[in-house]
Amino acid sequence: MVHIKRLQEEGADIIAIIGEIDASSSIELDLAIAKSVGDGYRKILVDCSGLEYISSAGLGVFMSYIEELKDKKVFLVLFGLKERVLNTFSILGLADLLNIRETKSEAKKLADELSV
Amino acid sequence: MSALIFWVVLAFSDITVLFSDIKALPSDVPKWLPQVMLDLFIISLFYYYKFKIERDESLNFTDLLWKVFATGLIATVISLAVRLLLFLLGSTPLPTNVLFIDLVYHINLGLFINFLLAAYTSWKRLILYQKSKWLIRAWLAFELLLLCILIYDSIHIVVSSTLSNTAIVLVSALGLVLSFNMRWVAYLNFKQKWTSLLLLLLSIFYLVYFLYSVTVWSDSISQQSTAFIDFQSHIFSIALLAFVITYITFSFLVVLFNLPTSSVFEQKLEEVVSFQRISQSIQTEQNEESVYNILLESSVSAVFADAAWLEMKATDSEQKLYTHKITAQESKDIRAHLEKNKIKGALDQSSDKTKNLSKHLGSLKNSRFRSLLAFPIKVKEETIGTLALLKELPEGFNKEMTRIVSAFANQAGISIENFRLMEEAFQNARYKEELKIAKTVQQSLLPTRLETNLDFEISAFSASADEVGGDYYDTLRINEHEVALIIADVSGKGTTAAFHMSQMKGIFHSLAQQGPTPKDFMAKANKALVYCLERGSFISATYFVINTQTKKVHYSRAGHCPVLYYQAAKKQAVFLKDKGTALGMVRSLDYYNFIENQEIDYQPGDVMVLYTDGITEAKNGKGEEFGGERLAAALQDSAQKSSKEIEENVIKHLYEFSGTEDINDDYTSMTVKFQ
Secondary structure: OEEEEEEEEOOEEEEEEEEEEOOOOHHHHHHHHHHHHHOOOOEEEEEEEEEEEEOHHHHHHHHHHHHHHHHHOOEEEEEOOOHHHHHHHHHOOOOOOOEEEOOHHHHHHHHHHHHO | OHHHHHHHHHHHHHHHHHHHHHHOOOOOOOOOHHHHHHHHHHHHHHHHHHHHHHOOOOOOHHHHHHHHHHHHHHHHHHHHHHHHHHHHHOOOOHHHOHHHHHHHHHHHHHHHHHHHHHHHHHHHHHHOOOOOHHHHHHHHHHHHHHHHHHHHHHHOOOOOHHHHHHHHHHHHHHHHHHHOOOHHHHHOOHHHHHHHHHHHHHHHHHHHHHHHHHHHHHHHHHHHOOOOOOHHHOHHHHHHHHHHHHHHHHHHHHHHHHOOOHHHHHHHHHHHHHHHHHHHOOOOOOOHHHHHHHHHHHHHHHHOOOEEEEEEEOOOOOEEEEEEOOOHHHHHHHHHHHHHOOOOOOOOOOOOOOEEOHHHHOOOOOOOOOEEEEEEEEEOOEEEEEEEEEEOOOOOOOHHHHHHHHHHHHHHHHHHHHHHHHHHHHHHHHHHHHHHHHHHHHHHHOOOOOOOOOOEEEEEEEEOOOOOOOEEEEEEEOOOOEEEEEEEEEOOOHHHHHHHHHHHHHHHHHHHOOOOOHHHHHHHHHHHHHOOOOOOOOEEEEEEEEEOOOOEEEEEEEEOOOEEEEEOOOOEEEEEOOOOOOEOOOOOHHHHHHOOOEEEEOOOOOEEEEEOHHHHOOEOOOOOEOHHHHHHHHHHHHOOOOHHHHHHHHHHHHHHHHOOOOOOOOEEEEEEEEO
């Protein structure tokens, strides 16, 4: 079960994930990111403070966007990851491929720097 | 047949008795015998037809009439043959002989009664078609009264004239009332009605002919012999004749007057059949398209439309058009015209009501159509298409037509819905079947035998959930001193996971035997896999090479769960957390920078536990995860034992923790114990 909310702040699109992401709910995450990209945002911040668990399918969603976002010059930053969730990202080596920050302000700062 | 023989015997005995009766007046044969014989003859015939006609279920209405007609025909032919014989005999004394005439008369009478009884039994079936309790009682009463009359005829009890009159009135009234039961006529189609008319008419001719000939014969006999009992005094025969004539006349008239309306009945019947076709079309492996075609066809024929089209939503933006006697262009023009005139909710898909749009057609030039009727076709409250019917006549559709086609459209909607549900169920079944196959494939991919060595022993365990996962482990001997090990977890489940797993196996077996460094192995595997892994799929793996000569383990981790390593010297189990990204995540040559070569010097007594995330993420009833700490503790517990025992201990702890044998993920582990 997952709830995904989107809100805009200073030109950045913030996607907040609340709950768990497994094989079936990963589709919702995929849709949310696709919509955000489709809407033309260049800064996408993913709020993971409410994310309790992410399965390999959910990680696959983030992974699948890496190259597309690079080509489109869209910057995606994750923030507020719980230790367990962050551990999942790092075990898979996905932490090295994604931009991950601890807080929202740090994430925003990074996105601003990158998009300049 | 026995009844027929019985009849012949009876008829002859009857005549013989009559012979003697007339020839020698003081005969030794009693006078009542012919009467009784006649009765027996009638009763046996009655039962003969009862079994022949009444019990035969295969007879339909025209068959019944045909039976009557055929009986009449045979009877008439025989009668005519006798007449011919008489004619041929010419002026010989025989034809004027009373007895001979009597014989001829009796042949005719027998044939006549035979014909009457055949007709009577047939009428019974026709009348009792769609019987009610009341009708059966009435018929029973009628039959009983006839039987009474028959008995009265033979015994000649003197009854008061009032009683006999009442009986006559009662029989006539009952016969008349029964004769009004003509429901069967409605079930005849046009052709059958014509056949029935012809058969009935011919049967009437036979009746008249027999009535005439029997009367003539009997008259000529009674003129010469007073002892002769005229059939006219036989009330039963008269009553039977009256009934048969009444019913045959009624039937003839009713069928005749029903001729013009038969097309309506046929139309109704056709509608029912069309209905059935629409609802059954689904069950016979047909597709939605055939439902549409049947709907179009039956709607057109039900309302005599000159043209029609059916527009179905194929996808969100696309429409599919089925037309009948109208070109796609014409229908497009009409729709465009209606749209231009801003007639809302007409043919657009949002319409949910049946609409008569005829009045709007008047303003469209160059169109041959003057009436238009549109129906929505709905599946689960959602309109999926529109049916439009056209006529060249103005005001061409009446309320009944609208109702019928609307019912068709509804039925078609239901059929399509059923079809889709069935399709879904079918897909589900197929998916389950696929899973079964995938599971067998997956199991067959796992090795049945693991490499061993004097330096180490390996045990492996794998249990999978109902859904197929993609856990894989394997071993391969590279050379005398080196053995390669792999543990991998394919993301996703089901057939694709099993498919990727088999690719991984292929890669492992082909690459490992060339003895690359673990890092090279990963880089090459990644390069091979990026072309087959779809977007969002990846494989986490750890590849080991155990060298027994250098007593080293070389390995590279690609996103897989960290290795749990027990050092016998320190009596401590630790997770080897090092860098490494899963296969398929980085699709460029950069991947080389995301993985590392690692090495461990192993000592006797060291234990290495490889596992997939199914084990560390296994949950208990409270939703807690088994986690790395419990795994490490389970290893530490039994590290002195053999690899098999260590593994069993870990599994035991895992099942105890989760509290159930039902696993929701795949559990895979490989335990290596160094000696």
